[in-house]
Amino acid sequence: MSKKQQVLARSVPLDAPAHRLLRVPKDFRLGAVDPRSAPGYSGNKLSAAADLKETGRVLDELQERLFAASRSGATPKVLLILQAMDTAGKGGIVRHVVGMVDPQGVEHHAFKAPTEEERAHDFLWRIEKELPGAGHIGVFDRSHYEDVLIHKVRGYADEAELERRYAAINEFEARLVAADTKVIKVMMHISKDEQRSRLAERLERPDKYWKFNPGDIDERLLWDDYMNAYEVAINRTNTEAAPWHVIPANRKWYARLAVASLLREALEEIDPQWPPAAFDVAEQLARLQNS
């Protein structure tokens, strides 16, 4: 067994696959998830850091294989969709989980409030443009789900339009899956109290001011409406092809380990292989020696 195979063979830190532990059931109720919990993990903050590092080593190898395979025409790719209330830790996932693999194989996009041009198109128009290419891991910090979350809460879309969008999302994501995209949908779930203390930190540290916006509190005042909008959207779009995962996120170290595990499992399911040589190795070695 090579050193790299040994890395791959090492045991996983969770009791069961993260995609089973965290996958949303039928008729899901968000209130059933305790944001302080750590499903399937009996370790602590310290062990989680070590487990994350180890998972990162596996991810790094799998991502390179995925990328390599695409150079020989393999089409698989991964799309990680991150949704959450402010401060729930999307940015930390990007930095500490996605940051463990080669930037060459990552396509990250943070969706902001749509521009005038984007608003003039269907809500999926701007999403399509940011889809990851073959061999890549795409990461969406927010996504098309904003169009059924804030739009529901704020009443920017009526019920009929929201229903149309849920259906459109399901069709869109089914198309992605059919085109060899492994879609990992993640809602990071923090408690309202935890958000207060994280927002307070942003207001107490001058190096964090830039992360704060008074609008964050406006949204916070609508917390229950958001929880309801998430619950409805998750239930409406929790398809077999592209299921939802809700990650308890009060403990950042658990959320990071959980998302890293979801990525790892997705890549292991793809099981990308080093492509065979598309040339005669001996012949090329001989050419090289003479060059």
Added chain:
Amino acid sequence: MSKKQQVLARSVPLDAPAHRLLRVPKDFRLGAVDPRSAPGYSGNKLSAAADLKETGRVLDELQERLFAASRSGATPKVLLILQAMDTAGKGGIVRHVVGMVDPQGVEHHAFKAPTEEERAHDFLWRIEKELPGAGHIGVFDRSHYEDVLIHKVRGYADEAELERRYAAINEFEARLVAADTKVIKVMMHISKDEQRSRLAERLERPDKYWKFNPGDIDERLLWDDYMNAYEVAINRTNTEAAPWHVIPANRKWYARLAVASLLREALEEIDPQWPPAAFDVAEQLARLQNS
């Protein structure tokens, strides 16, 4: 002094700023650079790994400041342009240097042979589309320089056209600099022997086959022509606004430390600051407590 300021204040690993050590002089001759050398560094592979890690910590903080400042309207951004012969280590720079900062703040693009659509446009058309936004570090793995390197070597462009392109590049890059882009141009320089042994490794390891293309040897057979094309292109586009750096790259650990140092120095020159609060902190804290 805060912990973060202490990190920033730590001494740099090179004898002198990398941008001075490695900057290309007037009437530059590529033959004057020894690919095995390590200008300004008296350490070894082991110390270089530690120095790289330390530089990474500084980079990470500077990059976050750059990103934060852009959220308040600051326009600076960085563009790292990597050019080199095959196997010289561009990919390693992306993985081991760029990989040290938050993926959220990085825009990486690898330029391949142009598509039909791209060829139907001016050679800078596809480049413009990949320029980094404010607060970001853009990384070009190959670039518009291919249009004066392979095009010169292969005769895809005649001398008059090449001269037109050098001038167009200088105007283009001056425009980037005027728009608050710190342009870092890097040629990673390996010896022909070193390339042979690196190509041989790709032919000896099945997990490296995917990095090899028989065309790499075709290009290698034109080594001297490429060295000449680089030398001419570098001299023609070595402007005050966007100077060239040639990095001895036979020792990967030196090349990585050198490029990390160039990035660090560029960011230190920008000196991005945490933006001040654009809101009344006490007022927002009070709102938060009541929410």
